[in-house]
Amino acid sequence: MTKINIQHMMAESGVAFGTSGARGLVSQMTDQVCAAYSLAFLHGLGLAKPGQRVALGMDLRPSSPAIVRACAAGIRQAGCEVDFCGMLPTPALALYALAQGIPAIMVTGSHIPFDRNGIKFYRAEGEISKADEAAITGAEIELEEKSLFLPPHPSLLPEGEGADANVLTVNPAALHQYRQRYTDLFAADLLSGWRVGIYEHSSAARDCLSDVLGALGADVVSLGRTDTFVPIDTEAVSEEDRQRGLAWAAEHRLDAIISTDGDGDRPLIGDETGNWLRGDIVGLLCAHFLGADTVVTPVSCNTAIEASGLFRQVIRTRIGSPYVIAGMEQALATGGSSVAGFEANGGFLAGNGLTVGRQALAALPTRDAILPALAVLAMARQQGCKVSDLLAGLPQRYTASDRLQDFPVANSRALLDSLQRDDTAYRSLWDDELGAPAQRDLTDGLRLTFENGEIVHLRPSGNAPELRCYAEAGSMERAQALVTLTLQRIADGYK
Incomplete structure (x- = not known):
C-alpha cells in the first residue's frame, strides 16, 4: 500500500481542479494519479460502500481508455462496482447516474488541447460542489499499486460479453435513456422537411445527436467526421470552422448546423447561412422557450439577457458550472418557480419547473x-x-471571445492586478479609444465597462495556461475587433 496525500499529489503531478473537474497534461495523468483521484472522490465524500455501483464513461480522446482503466482500478479498490457506460456525452452519464441514484466519473478533457485530459465527478444528486472538491483535495488515501496492473486498455464489448473481471463491458442503458429523454419530449415530426447538418468531428455526442435529430424527422447530413481528436472550443470558434460553416450551409442547402465540444456538453449551433450563434444567446433563447422565470449565468455572458426583459430575475456568478449550480439552488430556495442556468459556452443546465409545451x-x-x-x-x-x-x-448587444494559448497564469494575474489598481494602466492596451472605465467587476477575473458602454472582460482559464478575452459592443464587428486588438497588444507586451 502507498499512502497518498491528494494535496501533495496535486502539487507534484500538476493535475488539479479547474472550473470543471481535475485536469492536466496526459503525461501527468499517470495510473497512480487517476486511481488516487477516484479513491479520494469515493472515500472523501463518503460514497465508498460495499457493492456501490459507480457509473464510468469517457470521450473519444486517445488517452481516455488508459485513464478509464486507472479509474476503474480505483473504484474497485474502494469496494465498489464499475458500471461502465462506454463512450458517451457527459450529460448522458450524468442523467443516468441521477436516475439510478449512483455516483459517476467521466473521463474527458472537454474542449481543452489534445495533449491534456481530465476527470469529472458526480454525486448521485449531480455535479460535485466546490465544497466537495475541497473534501477530495484534502483527502489522504491508501493505494494498492498492484491493482493498477490491468490490461492496457478497457475492452469495449457489448453487454454480457467477456468473463475477465478486468474487462469493462459496455452498459448501453445510459445512452438509451439520454436519447429517449428528447425523442419523448419533442414531436416525432418536429424537424420534418428540414436538412440539418451535424459537424461531427470527434464529438462523443455525434452518433447520439444524429439518432435524435433523425428520430424527430430531420434529413441529417454528416459533416467533418474524423478519427483524429479535435478540441472544439464553442466559446472561441476558429476561423477555419467559421469558414466551414458558411461553406457547408451553402453546399448542402441546410436549415441549421449542430455540433458540440468533445464531450457533448456544450453546443455549437449554426443558422441557415452557416453563421455560428453565440452560446449565451443560445442559452437565452432556450431558457425563454422552456418558460424560465429565473436564469443563472456567469458574469461573462451577454447583457442582452437582462435587457431582453424576458426573465423575472437574472443571477450572475463566477465562471464554471459549480457556481451556476449553486446559484440555481439559491434561486429555488428564494422563490424561483422555474429556474435555468447556462454559460457563455452554450452549455445549458435544466433546473426545476421547466416545460416543453x-x-x-x-x-x-x-x-x-x-x-x-x-x-x-x-x-x-x-x-x-x-x-x-x-x-x-x-x-442589439454582441459578444466575441478568444484566447491567448500557452500564456502563463502568473502573467495573466500580473496583468489583471495592474489593470485593477492602476487607473491609467488601461491606456497601454486601448489608449483613449474606449474612454475611461466606468465600472470594474471582479466577480471572475476583471470585467471593465467603459464610458461608451463597451465591455472587455479578461480572465485566466481555469483549465489550461490560457488568457481568455470577452468583449461586448453594439456590433459583432466591433466586439471582434476589441478582442483581436486586446489580445494582440497583450501578446506584444509579453514578447
Missing part, C-alpha cells in the same frame, strides 16, 4: 448540448421562421 422537463443540473440545440430548432419551427430570425427581436 405542456410537458414537464426533468431537471438535469449539468451542462447539456442537445437540449439547447433542439430548443432553438423548435422555436424556429414554432414561429415559422429561419434560425437567424430568432435573433431579430433581441437587444
Whole structure:
C-alpha cells in the first residue's frame, strides 16, 4: 500500500481542479494519479460502500481508455462496482447516474488541447460542489499499486460479453435513456422537411445527436467526421470552422448546423447561412422557450439577457458550472418557480419547473448540448421562421471571445492586478479609444465597462495556461475587433 496525500499529489503531478473537474497534461495523468483521484472522490465524500455501483464513461480522446482503466482500478479498490457506460456525452452519464441514484466519473478533457485530459465527478444528486472538491483535495488515501496492473486498455464489448473481471463491458442503458429523454419530449415530426447538418468531428455526442435529430424527422447530413481528436472550443470558434460553416450551409442547402465540444456538453449551433450563434444567446433563447422565470449565468455572458426583459430575475456568478449550480439552488430556495442556468459556452443546465409545451422537463443540473440545440430548432419551427430570425427581436448587444494559448497564469494575474489598481494602466492596451472605465467587476477575473458602454472582460482559464478575452459592443464587428486588438497588444507586451 502507498499512502497518498491528494494535496501533495496535486502539487507534484500538476493535475488539479479547474472550473470543471481535475485536469492536466496526459503525461501527468499517470495510473497512480487517476486511481488516487477516484479513491479520494469515493472515500472523501463518503460514497465508498460495499457493492456501490459507480457509473464510468469517457470521450473519444486517445488517452481516455488508459485513464478509464486507472479509474476503474480505483473504484474497485474502494469496494465498489464499475458500471461502465462506454463512450458517451457527459450529460448522458450524468442523467443516468441521477436516475439510478449512483455516483459517476467521466473521463474527458472537454474542449481543452489534445495533449491534456481530465476527470469529472458526480454525486448521485449531480455535479460535485466546490465544497466537495475541497473534501477530495484534502483527502489522504491508501493505494494498492498492484491493482493498477490491468490490461492496457478497457475492452469495449457489448453487454454480457467477456468473463475477465478486468474487462469493462459496455452498459448501453445510459445512452438509451439520454436519447429517449428528447425523442419523448419533442414531436416525432418536429424537424420534418428540414436538412440539418451535424459537424461531427470527434464529438462523443455525434452518433447520439444524429439518432435524435433523425428520430424527430430531420434529413441529417454528416459533416467533418474524423478519427483524429479535435478540441472544439464553442466559446472561441476558429476561423477555419467559421469558414466551414458558411461553406457547408451553402453546399448542402441546410436549415441549421449542430455540433458540440468533445464531450457533448456544450453546443455549437449554426443558422441557415452557416453563421455560428453565440452560446449565451443560445442559452437565452432556450431558457425563454422552456418558460424560465429565473436564469443563472456567469458574469461573462451577454447583457442582452437582462435587457431582453424576458426573465423575472437574472443571477450572475463566477465562471464554471459549480457556481451556476449553486446559484440555481439559491434561486429555488428564494422563490424561483422555474429556474435555468447556462454559460457563455452554450452549455445549458435544466433546473426545476421547466416545460416543453405542456410537458414537464426533468431537471438535469449539468451542462447539456442537445437540449439547447433542439430548443432553438423548435422555436424556429414554432414561429415559422429561419434560425437567424430568432435573433431579430433581441437587444442589439454582441459578444466575441478568444484566447491567448500557452500564456502563463502568473502573467495573466500580473496583468489583471495592474489593470485593477492602476487607473491609467488601461491606456497601454486601448489608449483613449474606449474612454475611461466606468465600472470594474471582479466577480471572475476583471470585467471593465467603459464610458461608451463597451465591455472587455479578461480572465485566466481555469483549465489550461490560457488568457481568455470577452468583449461586448453594439456590433459583432466591433466586439471582434476589441478582442483581436486586446489580445494582440497583450501578446506584444509579453514578447
